[in-house]
Amino acid sequence: MCRSRISAASSRSTSRSQPRSSSARRPMVKTRAQTLPTISSVIITGAGGKTGKAVFAKCVQDAELERVVGVVRTEKSKKMVASFAPDAKDEDVVVASIVDGTSVKDVINEGKFDALICCTSATPRIMKRSIVKLLVTKVLNFIPGVNMKPAMPTFRWPENGTPEEVDWEGQKAQFDAAVESGVKLVVVCSSMGGTQDDNRLNAIGEGNILKWKRAAERYLIELCKGTNGKTNFTIVHPGGLKGNCKDLEAEGGKVQLTVGVDDTLLENEYRSIPRADVAEVLFHSLKTSEALNRSFDVASLPEGEGVPFDGDLGTLLCDGLPKQSVKGGTCDYTLGEVFPPSTSGVEEEEEAEAKTA
Ligand SMILES: NC(=O)c1ccc[n+]([C@@H]2O[C@H](COP(=O)([O-])OP(=O)(O)OC[C@H]3O[C@@H](n4cnc5c(N)ncnc54)[C@H](OP(=O)(O)O)[C@@H]3O)[C@@H](O)[C@H]2O)c1
Numbered sequence: 001m002c003r004s005r006i007s008a009a010s011s012r013s014t015s016r017s018q019p020r021s022s023s024a025r026r027p028m029v030k031t032r033a034q035t036l037p038t039i040s041s042v043i044i045t046g047a048g049g050k051t052g053k054a055v056f057a058k059c060v061q062d063a064e065l066e067r068v069v070g071v072v073r074t075e076k077s078k079k080m081v082a083s084f085a086p087d088a089k090d091e092d093v094v095v096a097s098i099v100d101g102t103s104v105k106d107v108i109n110e111g112k113f114d115a116l117i118c119c120t121s122a123t124p125r126i127m128k129r130s131i132v133k134l135l136v137t138k139v140l141n142f143i144p145g146v147n148m149k150p151a152m153p154t155f156r157w158p159e160n161g162t163p164e165e166v167d168w169e170g171q172k173a174q175f176d177a178a179v180e181s182g183v184k185l186v187v188v189c190s191s192m193g194g195t196q197d198d199n200r201l202n203a204i205g206e207g208n209i210l211k212w213k214r215a216a217e218r219y220l221i222e223l224c225k226g227t228n229g230k231t232n233f234t235i236v237h238p239g240g241l242k243g244n245c246k247d248l249e250a251e252g253g254k255v256q257l258t259v260g261v262d263d264t265l266l267e268n269e270y271r272s273i274p275r276a277d278v279a280e281v282l283f284h285s286l287k288t289s290e291a292l293n294r295s296f297d298v299a300s301l302p303e304g305e306g307v308p309f310d311g312d313l314g315t316l317l318c319d320g321l322p323k324q325s326v327k328g329g330t331c332d333y334t335l336g337e338v339f340p341p342s343t344s345g346v347e348e349e350e351e352a353e354a355k356t357a
Contacts, residue, residue, distance in 0.1 A: 256306025
């Protein structure tokens with residue numbers, strides 16, 4: 001049941017960036033209300049990241065959460081997170097890698113947490129040579145008569161940091177450990193664009209980042225299904241992220257959020273969202289039954305338009321993405337390429353060839 005309605009002003013369709021409502025076109029189906037599990041302890045992975053550190057800080061400040069642990073990759077990140085969330089105790093920030101499955105597994109298993117918030121992600125590094133090329137082209141184009149095609153920056157993935165390693169293997173390891181240790185809710189910060197196989201983000205360093213993220217989401221959903229309701233999920237797909245969460249008060253709560261499914265929000269002119277607001281959505285997913293076992297997209301209107309998000313995720317979802325819409329207002333995972341591609345056909349062919357040889 002929706003708890004309250006947003007004001008008429010916030011739902012007025014006056015803006016040119018007003019989100020296209022995918023749910024309005026969908027036939028109605030009935031869905032059962034779900035009961036939110038009691039969450040008093042949470043582990044946040046990727047807590048050294050720009051969004052992850054904000055989620056960690058919000059959880060640390062929350063009086064209802066008795067135990068909050070952030071997982072970072074390096075001692076340097078640990079110091080940074082500790083200064084960002086000064087209320088956290090030293091033992092609340094743990095150094096572990098998600099690529100080494102045993103290390104994250106141990107932390108999750110030993111903690112016996114109620115919830116996991118996954119904010120890890122492969123992060124591409126720009127190739128310095130490509131910046132030089134870009135600058136040289138820009139300078140040369142100032143010369144009269146010169147009209148060179150602008151060079152594009154190119155990226156690489158750090159060692160042990162490809163999307164396949166971090167977003168696929170690393171997330172699977174976290175989800176497996178979560179289910180094994182009895183975590184009741186897994187919240188994932190993923191990305192919009194997963195239904196678009198040709199999204200340009202997939203081309204970065206030939207990493208197929210969105211495809212690996214979506215593959216991990218499918219894996220989590222199937223894993224949760226097998227637990228008969230013991231482990232639940234909430235998957236959040238933000239649009240283009242803004243800000244670096246240095247000052248949460250200054251950066252968050254300034255824009256109206258928009259929600260959707262299946263990348264329809266990408267058709268809007270404005271598709272961005274401040275990281276501080278994404279952190280708020282992830283944090284409130286721990287406390288919002290309407291977000292349970294749903295995967296949804298989130299972006300915002302430009303600052304100054306609409307009503308800023310006040311943390312009421314239940315109302316945002318009820319009004320923007322009613323569960324009565326088809327498939328319960330959640331993303332459709334039959335969309336997008338099945339990834340990783342099945343190799344069984346190739347293996348069978350190779351086996352047959354080997355037999356005839
Ligand atoms: N950039 C965008 O416009 C955009 C748009 C939509 C969605 N997103 C997604 O939103 C999420 C949050 O983005 P963000 O920019 O806030 O993230 P971010 O700052 O890049 O943080 C990623 C985190 O993952 C951690 N990590 C990477 N490899 C790891 C490993 N092997 N073991 C443990 N931790 C590892 C990093 O650790 P270190 O701190 O040690 O490096 C970092 O804390 C990501 O999933 C991103 O893809 C981004």
